[in-house]
Amino acid sequence: MKKAVVLFITLILGINSFGQSTFNKELEKNIDDLFESYSFYNRFVGSVLISKDNHIIYQKSFGYADRKGHKKNTEKSIFSIASLSKSLTAVGIMKLVEDGKLTLETPVSTYFPNFMPDYSKDITIQHLLNNSSGMEANIGRTDDNGNGLMPEETAITFDEVLEKFKDSKLKFEPGKGYDYNNFGYLLLANIIEKVSGQSYADFMEQAVFKPAGMKNTTIASFKSINQKAQRYLGLGMTEFIKFNSPFHPSWLMGAADMNSTTNDLFKFMQALDNGILLKPASVNKIYTATQAMGVNEMLSGLGWVIDHKGDEKWIYNNGLLPGYASVMGSLPEKNSKIIILSNATSVNPVADEFQGEVTFVPEITDKIIALLQGKSIENLPTPKTTIDNSIVDETNTYQLDNEHSLLLKNKGNIYLLETAGAAPWSVFTYAFSRNANEQDAPSETALFFANAMSTQNFEGLINYANDQMKGFLGTEEGLGQLKGMWSNFLQHAGKFRSYNIYKIDGDEVKNVHIRFHFETVDIGIVLSINADHKIQGMFMDDSVKTNHIDKVYLIPISKNEFFINGHQNGGMQDLKITVSNTGLILKDGSINFEAATLSSF
Template sequence: MKKIIAILCILISGFNSFGQVNPNEDLERKIDQLFESYTAYNRFIGNVLISENNEIIYQKSFGYADFDKKIKNTQESIFGIASLTKSLTAIGIMKLVEEGKLTLETPLSSYFPDFIPEYSKLITIQHLLNNSSGMQANIGRIDDAGNGLMPATNEVTLDSLLDVFKDSQLNFEPGTAYEYNNFGYLLLASIIEKVSGQSYEVYMQQNVFNPAGMGNTFSNSSGNLGQRAYPYFGLGMDEIKKFESPYHSSWLKGAADMYSTTDDLYRFMQALEDGSLLKPTSVNELYSATQEMGVNTMASGLGWVIDQKEGEKWVYNSGLLPGYAAIMGSLPEKNIKIIILSNATSVNPVTDEFQGKMTFVEGEITDKIIALLLGKPIELSPLPKQNNRNFTQVNKEFQLDDEHTLVLKSEDNTYYLETVGEENWSVFTYSFSRDAKEDNKTSEIALFFAKAFSTQQFEGLSEYGNDQMKAFLGTAQGQDQLKGMWANFVNHAGEFRSYNIYKIEGDEVKNVHVRFHFETIDIGMVLSINAADKIQGMFMDDAVKTSHISKVVLVQTGDHEFFIDGHRNGGMQDLRIIVSDTELILIDGSERFIGKIQSSN
């Protein structure tokens, strides 16, 4: 009898396990779906490695390392890791600290006594590491005052850079604020050479790469890049082009000149944890000797950033160069590591202006991976419908409001959506161009301000302000500021066309969003109007977008559903369309706009 019971238990256990889904297989499937949604629109090429509890749970390659030769990315592909280099340089410095050859408090003047001598004694090694030096001297970034240099293809020496920057000043007292600074890491690479007596490349190889087992990590000037993944532009666009003029590595030394693989960076992160590189106290200092970055709880550590994701501590670093994007980070409390290396950017982030994403690695892809790892749902871009045999000719008009109509049409086996109205508008900016005014005092006040501001006639405007704003709106000094703002708008945006209220939000205090429509750029302002119907403040509205695209291609994703690829349309947001016999629904993020059918052919 006992034997029969035992057999029954085994059979029951077998039946139960037969119906279960392996959690790791389910997670892998979801991550595959995530990357499928990005590769479907050419939004990711590169390598991915994810580990949990010191085991690799996901590792795959996507796209080409060399498009011309059709060589695909593989696990061995070597990528430019851009500013992940800083995390490696920081370890090189901390090794010297452990050996007692310098300290985090050692001043810059100890190694460069003639460089900005008035300030170098105030700047410490720690300030260089956590981007709190305050130096105007910088590489790869130029501030509003014109301070800084952009890297070039020619070789440059540190002495020549020191000479260029010899008269530079400080933007703030060292250690009191955060400002990203690549030049600080060029100085750190030189300090490693001065203290160790070795070249930066040799020192890093012997003291960081070899102990961590990083056999495929090199500086651009010293490594064997036979498995190189070449850099490309055109991520998410119709055409991919190789970046043919890389910057000379001398401009990026210590800051962004390294190449590596996902496997090597994983070994690096493991070596930090197991004591192969630094003592635990030194590792802790990497994440505790921080400078607040001024964004939420983010802090800049020594070559790392300490942040929060989905309520979990997130320690990471990211990098961006023309044709390369990289991120490596960990959720230490979950023992999860994520490494993503990509060999494509949308455009050249150094020289080209682009209002869309340079890359989808940091932010979108990483955030969604973290959400999946923590068991949370994510939203994916819909995949194009395969084998669309039900293509039909169509020409339908849908009216969103009195001034905005959408035309759905087909041409040459492709669906298009076109905007129609008295004023030129784009489907990407409908949420800003629509009229959201209300029949109340709040809208009346906002429209009075918009008229006064756009005509530069301010008589009576001060009566709509509270005591503080009345002193601004009703004085010559305040009105002169408004006139100066308007002149600047016209100078940069061209001829003024119109204005409209596009959103009103809030309960007792109303925030009224006003769009000013110019020839080339739309500009937004927000008026804060209190319960007493008085303007209590105003500020610029950075949410307002500009697009002059009136006709877009639709990607069919279902029998009655379409996807609009915003990235390929000037870097705008993605949109979705649902069509029925009587209406069209335009989905823009969390907003839904309904257009009623007017005619159909």
């Protein structure tokens, strides 16, 4: 009987082990398929490490660390980890707290009494750590009022930074709001030096890097130049351009000046979990001494962000510098960790405007999390050469609406899509170009407003405003603001061309979305229109996209389906085209736009 019980238990354990092994193999393959698809379109270059139950289940590198030297990225490649540095700096601060050398409640004025003397006494160490200081002073970011400094190529001393910020004020009372602040971590790095009596680099080496076994992690330098992943611009394009750093690391000490590997960061996360770097109570404090970020239920901890993916907690930090992108996070309930380091961005995110993705690391991360949670994902489609040419002749014409048509051309199995119609438009902005005017009272109100704005003739507009908005639309001050807005649009967006209503939503209160077409940029305004058809509010519409590309190459992905690589066509979203003998479907995300076949030549 005992033998039978033992045999039964052994059998059950064997089945469970087999099931777990099969799941992990399938998970590994799905993760690899994901990265391979992004790598195919040059949307990921770098190294990745994913663990589950303290075991690495996926580790792989993609692309080149040094394209000129033909050196590929490996697990030993060293990357700038950008703002992941903050997570490590926070652990250094908490080590000093554990040792009784400072507290989270210690005010900044204790160490820098002459810095913002009217305010620094109210800003604590915790406020700096969870971005709730409220300081106007910032580095790497400037606000709408011009507060903050951008890093420069030449080195700067800490005293010089303090001098530049000597007249800074507060945006809000410390601890009463959230505003991401790199300068706060420069203050923390200098507090570490004052309290420990060591340089920031030496302290971090002894307190964090060495105990965690991080042999390839350094401050503002690379442990081995031969292992350095050079930074590149051109992510998602056909060519990469090597990019030299536009600033000296002294500007972002403590905030974004560390260089590391995926293996070292995995060791760091394990050491934090296992009580090697800090006591459990201190680690818990990192995740619970939080400030609400004002987005969903996201919280800013001490060097980490506490969020949720599905019903699971997701604790992470990410980083972005020109040519470098990174993420480091964990799903505690799954006991899974994700570390991604990349040495390519699409453009310089500090200086250049770009409507597409600067990096695909966040998008990839979300898909990895979905896979770890047992969900299905959609990878980027790989090309196929099996298009049914009986469906696509030399030229096919498809009509989306009265003003917008598409021409699909087949020239020697090279497929091209062109837009046609009454006015120039782009396939990437059809969702905004089409006319959603319902020819009803809310549309009439919105069209009157749009005409008033575009002609700057506001006579009669007050009749379309509710009592509250009459105080704005019926005054010289309010109309002066609208005139100033329009002048600013013309200055930055070029010559005005036309407008249209592209979306109307809502029940009793309608939100009418108006798109104003300018020479270089399109601008959206949403009007909130009440049941009496009066304007009760208005706000800018950030969802409006601009693209003037009217010809795109199609990538065949099945017998009757094409992929449009948006990133290589002005930075817009990816699209799909499905063709049949009777028509065409333009797939823009989850929205399908149907077009009927007009003719075939």
